[in-house]
Amino acid sequence: MAEDLNWAVGGEAGDGIDSTGKIFAQALSRAGRHVFTSKDFASRIRGGYTSYKIRTSVDQVQSVVDRLDILVALTQRTIDENLDELHEGSAIIYDGERSWEAEIPDEMTAVDVPLKSLAEEAGGAIMRNIVALGAACEITGFDVEYLDEALEKRFGGKGSKIVENNKEAARVGQEYVRENYDLDHLGYNIETTDNDYVLLNGNEAIGMGALAAGCRFYAGYPITPATSIMEYLTGRIDDYGGHVVQAEDELSAINMALGAARSGARSMTATSGAGIDLMTETFGLVATSETPLVITDVQRSGPSTGMPTKQEQGDLNMALYGGHGEVPRFVVAPTSITECFWKTVEAFNLAEKYQTPVFLVSDLAMSVTEQTFPPEAFDMDEVEIDRGKLVDEDEVDEWLDAQGHFRAHAVTEDGVSPRAIPGTTDAAHMSTGLEHDELGRRTEEEDERVHQVDKRYRKVETAREQEDWDYREFGNADAENLIISWGSNEGALVEALDYLEDDGIDVRVISVPYIYPRPDLTEEIEAADDTIVVECNATGQFADVIERDVLTRVKRINKYTGVRFKADELADAITEKLSEEVPA
Amino acid sequence: MSSDVRFTDFKSDKQPTWCPGCGDFGTMNGMMKALANTGNDPDNTFVVAGIGCSGKIGTYMHSYALHGVHGRALPVGTGVKMARPDIEVMVAGGDGDGYSIGAGHFVHAVRRNVDMTYVVMDNRIYGLTKGQASPTSRSDFETSTTPEGPKQPPVNPLALALASGASFIAQSFSSDAMRHAEIIEKAIEHDGFGFVNVFSPCVTFNDVDTYDYFRDNLVDLQDEDHDPNDYEAAKGVILDSDKEYQGVMYQNENSVPYHEEHGVTEDMSEIPDGAPDDAMDLVREFY
Ligand SMILES: Cc1ncc(C[n+]2csc(CCOP(=O)(O)OP(=O)(O)O)c2C)c(N)n1
Ligand code: SF4
Numbered sequence: 001m002a003e004d005l006n007w008a009v010g011g012e013a014g015d016g017i018d019s020t021g022k023i024f025a026q027a028l029s030r031a032g033r034h035v036f037t038s039k040d041f042a043s044r045i046r047g048g049y050t051s052y053k054i055r056t057s058v059d060q061v062q063s064v065v066d067r068l069d070i071l072v073a074l075t076q077r078t079i080d081e082n083l084d085e086l087h088e089g090s091a092i093i094y095d096g097e098r099s100w101e102a103e104i105p106d107e108m109t110a111v112d113v114p115l116k117s118l119a120e121e122a123g124g125a126i127m128r129n130i131v132a133l134g135a136a137c138e139i140t141g142f143d144v145e146y147l148d149e150a151l152e153k154r155f156g157g158k159g160s161k162i163v164e165n166n167k168e169a170a171r172v173g174q175e176y177v178r179e180n181y182d183l184d185h186l187g188y189n190i191e192t193t194d195n196d197y198v199l200l201n202g203n204e205a206i207g208m209g210a211l212a213a214g215c216r217f218y219a220g221y222p223i224t225p226a227t228s229i230m231e232y233l234t235g236r237i238d239d240y241g242g243h244v245v246q247a248e249d250e251l252s253a254i255n256m257a258l259g260a261a262r263s264g265a266r267s268m269t270a271t272s273g274a275g276i277d278l279m280t281e282t283f284g285l286v287a288t289s290e291t292p293l294v295i296t297d298v299q300r301s302g303p304s305t306g307m308p309t310k311q312e313q314g315d316l317n318m319a320l321y322g323g324h325g326e327v328p329r330f331v332v333a334p335t336s337i338t339e340c341f342w343k344t345v346e347a348f349n350l351a352e353k354y355q356t357p358v359f360l361v362s363d364l365a366m367s368v369t370e371q372t373f374p375p376e377a378f379d380m381d382e383v384e385i386d387r388g389k390l391v392d393e394d395e396v397d398e399w400l401d402a403q404g405h406f407r408a409h410a411v412t413e414d415g416v417s418p419r420a421i422p423g424t425t426d427a428a429h430m431s432t433g434l435e436h437d438e439l440g441r442r443t444e445e446e447d448e449r450v451h452q453v454d455k456r457y458r459k460v461e462t463a464r465e466q467e468d469w470d471y472r473e474f475g476n477a478d479a480e481n482l483i484i485s486w487g488s489n490e491g492a493l494v495e496a497l498d499y500l501e502d503d504g505i506d507v508r509v510i511s512v513p514y515i516y517p518r519p520d521l522t523e524e525i526e527a528a529d530d531t532i533v534v535e536c537n538a539t540g541q542f543a544d545v546i547e548r549d550v551l552t553r554v555k556r557i558n559k560y561t562g563v564r565f566k567a568d569e570l571a572d573a574i575t576e577k578l579s580e581e582v583p584a
Numbered sequence: 585m586s587s588d589v590r591f592t593d594f595k596s597d598k599q600p601t602w603c604p605g606c607g608d609f610g611t612m613n614g615m616m617k618a619l620a621n622t623g624n625d626p627d628n629t630f631v632v633a634g635i636g637c638s639g640k641i642g643t644y645m646h647s648y649a650l651h652g653v654h655g656r657a658l659p660v661g662t663g664v665k666m667a668r669p670d671i672e673v674m675v676a677g678g679d680g681d682g683y684s685i686g687a688g689h690f691v692h693a694v695r696r697n698v699d700m701t702y703v704v705m706d707n708r709i710y711g712l713t714k715g716q717a718s719p720t721s722r723s724d725f726e727t728s729t730t731p732e733g734p735k736q737p738p739v740n741p742l743a744l745a746l747a748s749g750a751s752f753i754a755q756s757f758s759s760d761a762m763r764h765a766e767i768i769e770k771a772i773e774h775d776g777f778g779f780v781n782v783f784s785p786c787v788t789f790n791d792v793d794t795y796d797y798f799r800d801n802l803v804d805l806q807d808e809d810h811d812p813n814d815y816e817a818a819k820g821v822i823l824d825s826d827k828e829y830q831g832v833m834y835q836n837e838n839s840v841p842y843h844e845e846h847g848v849t850e851d852m853s854e855i856p857d858g859a860p861d862d863a864m865d866l867v868r869e870f871y
Contacts, residue, residue: 213859259650264852266855285653375864383863428626
């Protein structure tokens with residue numbers, strides 16, 4: 001494995017931390033290096049500690065580690081917060097001219113750069129972060145021209161003057177370090193490759209998946225960390241004849257999305273915790289009216305407003321069981337950023353093929369993490385679209401009853417009824433949340449009720465048979481130790497395999513992207529000596545459903561600090577769990 | 585769309601379960617007539633209904649329809665119209681549905697000015713839940729949940745609409761069949777959000793706001809030389825709490841409906857068989 005470099009910038013919210021990090025990540029990606037980023041931010045716009053970390057390597061990276069090589073510290077707190085990750089070879093770039101006296105441990109290399117004065121020289125104090133990036137390039141032996149490319153991408157729209165000033169700021173930062181420090185002993189020398197990577201986060205991948213899948217309507221209400229899906233689609237969806245509405249609340253958002261879906265558009269809404277609660281009112285209506293709708297929940301730390309900018313996988317029960325009465329639905333949970341794209345495409349197909357709500361369950365860690373991929377990871381030629389039993393004018397006749405009424409909820413063997421959208425001649429019909437007959441008309445007749453309930457659940461059974469409810473697998477398939485995970489924990493787990501291997505521990509990792517229906521893991525669990533379910537919540541919601549499926553107890557690793565798993569930490573936790581007794 | 589559509593084509597063969605004499609019969613007949621008169625047919629019409637006696641209207645009419653959850657009909661209508669600007673959208677519900685649980689949506693649907701017609705069957709009571717106070721009930725109206733009256737002033741839905749920037753505000757009376765249908769027709773023809781509050785008496789639970797009461801007290805703006813394009817005049821009649829009016833109170837003739845304002849013109853139900861041809865550009869954006 002090639003050498004990693006771990007870089008971070010930290011300061012107060014409002015210091016431009018996010019854009020500084022993003023620019024450096026983009027420069028590394030331009031240089032053909034893989035990048036994995038993580039952000040720590042508080043729920044406020046100004047003030048409060050914020051950081052942006054980048055782990056980069058020529059190999060693929062998919063997790064964070066407890067190590068920092070280069071730190072751009074805009075405040076003392078940045079140093080204090082990261083002390084345990086800094087080591088003897090770490091270099092800390094800071095501005096000694098600022099009012100604070102930086103306290104930097106002796107064994108680390110302090111690189112005092114007058115960021116503000118140099119930025120002013122280059123054209124404005126606002127560019128002090130870019131000066132710091134120039135300094136970082138010098139320390140790491142990274143060609144500043146890649147930074148130029150990232151600056152062009154970032155500021156190109158604002159005119160060439162701004163771009164030139166920023167490039168100049170990077171140059172002065174670089175030169176200042178070159179003239180005043182000799183840092184060769186640190187031994188950093190960033191290797192580059194000819195590869196062209198794309199750099200994106202999970203929410204962007206969901207938005208891109210929606211566009212690829214033909215989504216034309218999106219309604220949402222802003223909420224962290226789902227909003228960036230709406231921001232991505234706004235503007236872009238219009239290029240395909242679609243539209244985004246910012247609704248007055250989540251109740252409205254899901255009902256708008258339902259209306260558009262009922263009219264034949266591929267339609268989606270996305271929210272998080274509190275918003276999912278509000279949308280729950282309409283789940284049952286979506287399911288009983290058999291409307292194809294994709295509902296995305298980018299989970300964050302709950303309950304209530306909880307920790308809105310922190311990671312958690314606590315809404316699984318909500319997705320599985322939310323809503324009154326019994327509601328058939330699919331729950332799909334992407335396990336990586338590429339999967340965010342592919343599972344979104346799949347969600348739209350499932351929704352239309354089975355005319356059900358599909359929950360696409362992601363999480364905060366995935367939504368804000370940026371990662372590099374070869375562009376072929378999102379090969380648009382591979383995107384398939386299946387609109388299910390959408391009937392046109394010519395097919396309507398097959399589905400009319402003796403009086404000429406369209407049987408929109410026809411009881412069929414596979415549970416799937418024909419779907420006619422407004423404008424289809426002779427197929428006008430009623431859709432309702434009330435229990436109804438085949439025509440969509442209210443009924444309380446006992447047999448009808450049972451037929452319709454059975455029919456709706458039969459769709460799920462049909463899907464169970466027809467679709468591939470598979471899992472992804474890593475490590476050694478014959479290992480006696482089985483680790484099961486869902487959602488964004490996959491990356492850290494895959495990397496933890498390396499640490500475990502070093503310690504001579506052999507494991508098989510199963511990463512499950514389907515929560516309902518889900519693959520039957522009975523055989524896998526029975527074949528293993530030890531099974532551990534890893535998830536970011538306190539109670540082990542996925543472990544609960546696995547135990548119920550397989551009728552056996554599993555071990556659990558639960559993290560609910562608000563921070564995602566790190567690879568090294570996970571390896572330690574697994575080692576420890578393996579030595580524990582299985583719960584009785 | 586065929587020109588020989590009759591209003592009965594909008595009738596379903598389901599018998600209404602409304603109480604004999606309920607105002608909703610007249611309200612519905614007027615809606616069906618107005619739809620037929622404006623050249624619509626069941627296959628190009630979408631009726632969204634709320635919850636309440638009033639909300640049952642979607643069941644008794646024949647068209648594409650959705651009967652949703654309590655108070656959320658307007659957002660559904662908005663979604664339908666956005667996806668299908670070619671479809672005629674009509675949203676119907678009660679005063680509880682629209683001005684209580686759905687009040688937030690009402691304000692925003694009005695200001696969005698989506699091109700649809702919103703008919704509220706205002707009986708100043710909760711009918712389906714058997715006679716509790718509604719947001720338009722008089723402050724001294726005694727009901728099972730307000731034995732001494734709600735003791736709070738009723739909502740003035742017309743004023744709420746006006747304050748929210750409505751482009752069309754009207755009121756009608758369900759038993760004045762001709763005028764009612766005519767007013768709904770104007771709302772359908774309006775480019776934007778056509779809001780009609782309809783006095784639709786509940787003969788079972790409201791013995792105050794009765795047919796006789798409206799017959800005796802209703803002032804028709806047609807007879808008053810009211811100019812609906814005159815905002816100040818509209819404000820005058822809308823804020824006049826001493827009288828009950830019928831007619832179009834306000835119409836902004838320069839109204840531009842939401843979908844036109846936002847350039848939403850395409851039928852969103854049609855999509856390519858796979859990803860769009862230029863979809864790799866979406867990926868390249870992340871280089
Ligand atoms: C969320 C929710 N809360 C309460 C109800 C019960 N409910 C059904 S109809 C209704 C009131 C209807 O009143 P209105 O809108 O005035 O219609 P009307 O029956 O008078 O036509 C209520 C409260 C419900 N269906 N859903
Ligand atoms: S209860 Fe009132 S509103 Fe409901 S059907 Fe009877 S008369 Fe009409």
